[in-house]
Amino acid sequence: xxxxxxxxxxxxxxxxxxxxxxxxxxxxTYKKVEGVVEATENVKNKASFLRKIAAKIDALxxxxxxxFQAPEPPKVSEDAQSVIKDMVSPEDPEAKGSDALASAxxxxxxxxxxxxxxxxxxxxxxxxxxxxxxxxxxxxxxxxGEAEKALGRVKQWMSGEVLSAEEMSSVRAHxxxxxxxxxxxxxxxxxxxxxxxxxxxxxxxxxxxxxxxxRFELPRGPRCSxxxxxxxxxxxxxxxxxxxxxxxxxxxxxxxVGDHLNGMVFxxxxxxxxxxxxxxxxxxxxxxxxxxxxxxxVKILRVQx
Amino acid sequence: MAILNLKSREIQCKIVYYGPGRSGxxxxxxxxxxxxTRQVAGKMISIDTHGDRTLFFDFLPMGLGKIKxxxxxxxLYTVPGQVQYRATRELxxxxxxxxxxxxxxxxxxxxxxxxxxxxxxENLKKMGLDIRRVPLVFQYxxxxxxxxxxxxxxxxxxxxxxxxxxxxPSFQASALTGEGVGPTLSNVMKLTLKYLQKEFKWAQxxx
Numbered sequence: 001x002x003x004x005x006x007x008x009x010x011x012x013x014x015x016x017x018x019x020x021x022x023x024x025x026x027x028x029t030y031k032k033v034e035g036v037v038e039a040t041e042n043v044k045n046k047a048s049f050l051r052k053i054a055a056k057i058d059a060l061x062x063x064x065x066x067x068f069q070a071p072e073p074p075k076v077s078e079d080a081q082s083v084i085k086d087m088v089s090p091e092d093p094e095a096k097g098s099d100a101l102a103s104a105x106x107x108x109x110x111x112x113x114x115x116x117x118x119x120x121x122x123x124x125x126x127x128x129x130x131x132x133x134x135x136x137x138x139x140x141x142x143x144x145g146e147a148e149k150a151l152g153r154v155k156q157w158m159s160g161e162v163l164s165a166e167e168m169s170s171v172r173a174h175x176x177x178x179x180x181x182x183x184x185x186x187x188x189x190x191x192x193x194x195x196x197x198x199x200x201x202x203x204x205x206x207x208x209x210x211x212x213x214x215r216f217e218l219p220r221g222p223r224c225s226x227x228x229x230x231x232x233x234x235x236x237x238x239x240x241x242x243x244x245x246x247x248x249x250x251x252x253x254x255x256x257v258g259d260h261l262n263g264m265v266f267x268x269x270x271x272x273x274x275x276x277x278x279x280x281x282x283x284x285x286x287x288x289x290x291x292x293x294x295x296x297x298v299k300i301l302r303v304q305x
Numbered sequence: 306m307a308i309l310n311l312k313s314r315e316i317q318c319k320i321v322y323y324g325p326g327r328s329g330x331x332x333x334x335x336x337x338x339x340x341x342t343r344q345v346a347g348k349m350i351s352i353d354t355h356g357d358r359t360l361f362f363d364f365l366p367m368g369l370g371k372i373k374x375x376x377x378x379x380x381l382y383t384v385p386g387q388v389q390y391r392a393t394r395e396l397x398x399x400x401x402x403x404x405x406x407x408x409x410x411x412x413x414x415x416x417x418x419x420x421x422x423x424x425x426x427e428n429l430k431k432m433g434l435d436i437r438r439v440p441l442v443f444q445y446x447x448x449x450x451x452x453x454x455x456x457x458x459x460x461x462x463x464x465x466x467x468x469x470x471x472x473x474p475s476f477q478a479s480a481l482t483g484e485g486v487g488p489t490l491s492n493v494m495k496l497t498l499k500y501l502q503k504e505f506k507w508a509q510x511x512x
Binding site: 022025028067068073074076077083084089106109110 | 327348350352358360361362364389392393396397399400411413414447450453454455456
């Protein structure tokens with residue numbers, strides 16, 4: 001095939017692919033045109049022709065980049081929403097056999113977050129679905145990169161009576177895990193979550209006696225309800241820091257940041273008193289002679305007089 | 306999964322049009338919506354993005370009349386073909402009863418067809434389904450582009466590359482002109498109902 005015919009045929013092919021929306025194929029074909037022209041000598045107006053082809057290639061690159069970027073899920077019509085709602089069956093493990101939870105989940109999975117949050121919020125009044133609904137609400141916010149809004153919602157639940165202490169602690173752990181997974185720690189760090197969600201204490205630092213050790217019941221896990229006594233290694237007002245050896249991992253796993261420890265007993269050199277503590281921090285020591293052990297912090301929220 | 310309501314004698318099944326991006330899945334549904342007006346039972350819903358690529362799915366409900374006293378209803382869906390919408394494809398595919406694999410006849414789309422078929426195979430496997438058992442038909446679309454000078458794959462070669470192991474019915478088509486669209490749909494419905502009959506014995510109960 002002569003040069004002119006070959007170039008014409010290739011350009012026609014490239015344009016046909018473009019008309020089909022096959023942008024990568026159009027791009028490859030235009031590159032072939034460029035190669036053929038560059039390799040041929042004595043082409044009339046060669047430089048200008050190559051510039052035109054280069055412009056076509058640039059435009060295609062731009063178009064491909066725009067199309068490849070996954071767009072934000074659009075808000076769809078009510079008709080489309082009703083089709084979406086049928087896309088998750090109640091048999092889905094996450095739907096827990098509930099039609100209502102399945103519908104809300106489907107909306108969330110298709111990025112219809114506003115509507116999904118509205119539907120999950122309605123489910124907070126149902127005992128058997130409350131915890132899942134709360135976790136999914138948080139998921140919806142984090143998926144949108146709105147970790148602060150998720151934190152606001154968790155704070156709102158902390159101060160209200162929507163969720164029990166047990167549910168609250170589970171939601172909180174879930175939130176922290178989601179923030180980590182989504183890489184949003186720079187926006188809402190675990191420290192910030194802990195600080196923001198920490199309940200106020202009813203007592204002043206000066207009112208607290210020195211505490212040597214404390215006794216409380218483990219709230220969950222294989223040793224649930226077992227009463228354990230731990231020595232206090234450091235105290236700053238109402239904050240008690242305890243070191244737990246690594247062999248006591250099961251004990252540490254039984255506690256989650258956010259747990260309210262009711263009926264806690266505090267042993268001081270001059271008195272024994274009881275009250276409520278709040279697990280404000282739990283970390284693994286990463287350096288030094290105690291490396292691998294755990295540091296547990298409990299904030300005294302109230303004492304019984 | 307099909308819904309069989311023996312009380313109201315109604316069977317509702319889900320047919321999914323699968324295939325690589327730009328192979329003509331949405332065009333199939335658009336043609337059906339426009340030309341099969343007697344069977345179309347509602348609005349066609351499309352959720353696409355700029356550049357008219359399917360973002361979530363297309364949906365078209367159909368009523369296909371009575372068989373052995375049962376009302377047959379079908380919901381036709383398409384999946385987004387682009388590689389990055391894998392999660393959406395999985396969601397749409399859940400509960401599928403029959404599949405039309407729309408392959409692009411353009412030579413340059415050969416590998417995309419194969420990759421999409423592999424993706425279908427994997428997604429079905431994840432759902433505990435075997436591609437060899439699910440009602441499936443192939444549609445070799447865009448055959449009309451031959452006349453416009455596009456280099457197309459010969460049908461025999463497409464059969465060899467995509468269908469030599471599965472050996473399911475295949476149809477040449479041009480979804481844009483409608484050629485082959487009806488036979489593809491009626492064949493997948495026939496296979497699906499036969500499969501459901503075998504699975505649920507619904508037709509025998511009406512006899």
